[in-house]
Amino acid sequence: MNVRQIEAFQAVMASGSVTRAGERLSISQPAVSQLIAQFERSCGFRLFNRQGSKITPTREAEALYNEVQRMFIGVGQIARVATALRDQNWGSVSLGAFPAIARRVLPDIVWGFCEAHPDTRFRLESMRSRSLIDAVAAQHVDFGLSILPGDRPEVVSAHLHRLRGVCILPAGHHLADRQTIHAHDLANEDFVSLGPQDHSRFMIDRVFDELKVTRRSRIEAGQSETAFSFVAAKAGVAVVDPISAFNNDDTRIVVRRFEPTVEFDIWLIRPKAARSFNLVDSFVSFTLERLDLFASTLNAA
Structure with a gap:
């Protein structure tokens, strides 16, 4: 018993004729x-x-035909999946990203890819850079977008973009009319700091410490979006990454350039030992193209 015999049987049963079966199979x-x-x-x-x-x-033939039909349906499904894999239209992708990137940037990118590849599935996790690097190293996600490079031997890091931090102030603040806020302008201002677990906190603090600018830091916010809420409530001003401030539509907040420059990097983190998967590679390329456009928009602002 072989596949060709089963194909002939299926063709005869489906067509009701040996002659028509031969025509379907292109044999005599x-x-x-x-x-x-x-x-x-x-x-x-x-x-x-x-x-x-x-x-x-x-x-007996009719009973056997039912089983053969199920086999051919399975073979057809395998062929459809193989075609979809070839065309990068089927499979799943998991990724992790720094919270601001996960919430403000990636949803549009993921959905844009889904529209062109309707049978793909995605899992997006928002996580701090340290947890993200660990997740990529353990291959719990296919890749990650981080503000820190990977420091584990199991991952490889590629620098993508460098972005300028911004200052956010309550609308009506006495500095709100300025297009650029300098660190000296914030002397003795109520200041909303990011939490100590956020790497950005140390970069921002270093700027003020080097300039010997004293702020009134009474509030710490675990994430940039929480800092936005405090600023909107007029609890103080803050310096945050530009991704969090992208397309700010809260009229209670104004976003201004900040000097001296506080730079935020975006890194692509991938597992070193991961096997290549066309769908993941295709989505990474799609993501990098969209991030190029996004970064150009931010840096031009």
């Missing part, structure tokens, strides 16, 4: 008859009753 009628005879010998029972040029399937 005698070749079909020979394959059916071989298949009957393999099965050990008659599959068709023959009356002249007409054939009628036996009850």
